[in-house]
Amino acid sequence: MNVLHKPLALKEPMPMPDPSFPVKLHKVFNYECGETLFPHHWHEHLEFIYVETGSAVIECSTLQLHVQAGDLVVVNSNELHYGISTADDLYYYCLIADLSLLQSHFVDAVEKKFITPIARNLILFENLISRDADIADCMIALVRELNERLLGYELSIKSHLYRLLSLLVRKYVAPAAKADAYRHRQQDLERFHSVFQYVDDHYHEKITVDQLAALVRVSRVHFSRLFKQLTNKTITEYINLVRINRSEDLLRSTGMNVSEIAIAAGFSDVYYFSRMFKRLKKVSPKEWRNLGC
Secondary structure, eight states: OOSOOOOOOSBOOOOOSSTTSOEEEEEEEEEOTTOEEEEEEBOSSEEEEEEEESEEEEEETTEEEEEETTOEEEEOTTOOEEEEEOSTTEEEEEEEEOGGGGOOSSOOHHIIIIIHHHHTTSSOBOSEEOSOHHHHHHHHHHHHHHHHOOTTHHHHHHHHHHHHHHHHHHHOBOOHHHHHHHHHHHHHHHHTHHHHHHHHHHTTSOOOHHHHHHHHTOOHHHHHHHHHHHHSSOHHHHHHHHHHHHHHHHHHHOOOOHHHHHHHTTOSOHHHHHHHHHHHHSSOHHHHHHHTO
16 A cells, blocks of 8 residues: 555645645555555545556445446545555546636636535535446546646646536436535534544544534434444444444554554454454455555
């Protein structure tokens, strides 16, 4: 893996290399099967994940997407997402764009009908796009322009982004009911920010449902129901996932033994830790370390 997973708030800041041209590209590779690509997080920018080789499972909101070579995942603005590799040869591009790049100084038809509604989540796109040659050509062109950066690449990138959005608007707009539900989810997601932050900061400690419910001032039962709706996981499943993700870093970057890592990651029982790790990663912690993930 090429990047360590560090504790972070779920709402991720997204600095751009060039604030005057807010679009950036990540080339992501060298992941092993079962390895976490990125922990749960969201940000205000649109994100496009294009898979070159291999396969992965990417969660967008509560939707679990099984993606493979040639697929595009569209992560809408402020959409909670998470990824895990399901192949040893995964290679994908991640393009992140701030729609201010495409906004006009004048309130023209493009701005009024498309750019502003997309930026405000009034228009949402389907998350998974498969076997669409036009979409693939557009993504490949964007990757090429961002890699080569020849004279006028900014003009070309803007033109390809407009083309990509036009293709998405014509064929992959989510139903209005989904957009309404999405906006309600976003309100709950913001409301639960303190809960996600608390788990992120205190994953190595004992955490109870009552503690977390108190942060958002709701009953234990109501909290558990809302949390499952937001993440498609129980609070126990979510905390275990955060802890296992943290243990990946410790296995990779320290000489601690498995028992020490289990305790550091928040597990009081090393056998339970090993079972959870193997359930999520398909190999034991020792096998994970020996594979050099």
